[in-house]
Amino acid sequence: MSDVEATFDRLLKLPGVMGAILVNGEGRPIRTSMDATSSHIFAEKMAPMVKMARAMVREVEPTDDLTYLRMRTLKSEILVAAENEHMIILVQDSNALDEARRNSSSSKRSS
Amino acid sequence: MSDVEATFDRLLKLPGVMGAILVNGEGRPIRTSMDATSSHIFAEKMAPMVKMARAMVREVEPTDDLTYLRMRTLKSEILVAAENEHMIILVQDSNALDEARRNSSSSKRSS
Numbered sequence: 205m206s207d208v209e210a211t212f213d214r215l216l217k218l219p220g221v222m223g224a225i226l227v228n229g230e231g232r233p234i235r236t237s238m239d240a241t242s243s244h245i246f247a248e249k250m251a252p253m254v255k256m257a258r259a260m261v262r263e264v265e266p267t268d269d270l271t272y273l274r275m276r277t278l279k280s281e282i283l284v285a286a287e288n289e290h291m292i293i294l295v296q297d298s299n300a301l302d303e304a305r306r307n308s309s310s311s312k313r314s315s
Numbered sequence: 316m317s318d319v320e321a322t323f324d325r326l327l328k329l330p331g332v333m334g335a336i337l338v339n340g341e342g343r344p345i346r347t348s349m350d351a352t353s354s355h356i357f358a359e360k361m362a363p364m365v366k367m368a369r370a371m372v373r374e375v376e377p378t379d380d381l382t383y384l385r386m387r388t389l390k391s392e393i394l395v396a397a398e399n400e401h402m403i404i405l406v407q408d409s410n411a412l413d414e415a416r417r418n419s420s421s422s423k424r425s426s
Contacts, residue, residue, distance in 0.1 A: 242375060249371035253364060260360040261388045264353060274385040277372045 208290045209235070215285075215292060220300025222280060227251070229289035238295070246293050250284050254291060319401045320346070326396075326403060331411025333391060338362070340400035349406070357393075357404050365397050 212226045212235060223238035231251045236243040250273075258270040272285040281301050283294040323337045323346060334349035342362045347354040369381040383396040392412050394405040 245371070245375055249367070249374070253367055253371070256360070256364055256367070257386050260356070260364070261386065261393075263360070264356055265388075265390065268388045268390045271387040271389060274387070275368050275372065276382040276385070277376075277379045278382060279376065279379045282372075 208287050208292070211285075211287065212292055215283075215294050218294070218296065219304035220297040221294060222297050223295040225293040227291040227293065246282075246295075247291075250291060250293055254284055254286050258286070319398045319403070322396075322398065323403055326394075326405050329405070329407065330415035331408040332405060333408050334406040336404040338402040338404065357406075358402075361395050361402060361404055365395055365402060369397070 208226065212224060215221070216224050216237060221237075223242065224236070225233050225238060225243050225246055226235040227247045227250070228234045231247055233243040233247045238246075254270065254273060257273055261268050261270050270286060272283060274284075275282040276298065279298060281296045281298050283292075283296070285292045285294075319337065323335060326332070327335050327348065332348075334353065335347070336344050336349060336354050336357055337346040338358045338361070339345045342358055344351075344354040344358045349357075365381065365384060368384055372379050372381050381397060383394060385395075386393040387409065390409060392407045392409050394403075394407070396403045396405075
């Protein structure tokens with residue numbers, strides 16, 4: 205299994221994950237836990253966004269590079285990590301994510 | 316002072332802030348703590364990204380909406396909050412931000 209697939213499997217286990225898509229260099233979902241339609245919408249829309257974000261980062265600071273993009277919506281949080289020419293898109297339920305963040309800081313408090 | 320300007324002043328005080336820009340509905344920086352060139356690059360590039368992100372969110376789930384966009388780079392973290400037709404762009408040093416996040420969870424631990 206490639207590194208990026210190992211990363212994909214690890215991210216699938218994060219809290220509140222509603223869906224995860226691994227997209228190859230041509231923008232095609234090669235692994236997904238979501239339905240085909242949503243997978244294609246996300247893959248198709250995210251590719252130009254990552255491209256645009258990366259171009260902007262480099263225009264402001266040529267030695268810098270994009271690591272990931274996170275979009276918070278009313279209902280979910282979408283993480284897009286660009287790994288080499290692959291993209292991992294993770295859709296997490298925002299309530300479950302906030303809960304996990306609260307628990308992780310309170311579990312740190314009690315440890 | 317408008318709500319969005321009050322939000323802008325509050326965000327300026329967050330840890331690691333290297334720059335903050337308040338952009339109006341026409342994409343023009345109306346307040347900034349950065350130089351004019353960087354302010355215009357960020358304002359000009361972020362507007363279409365927020366538009367694209369918002370369109371994607373609504374295409375997947377019409378009742379959902381974008382709250383903010385966060386871009387992590389090797390050197391910084393850029394937060395873009397869309398408030399009504401305004402945009403607040405916040406550039407934070409990623410090391411200072413990670414340090415503040417560690418301190419906030421350890422200060423919760425000791426309180």
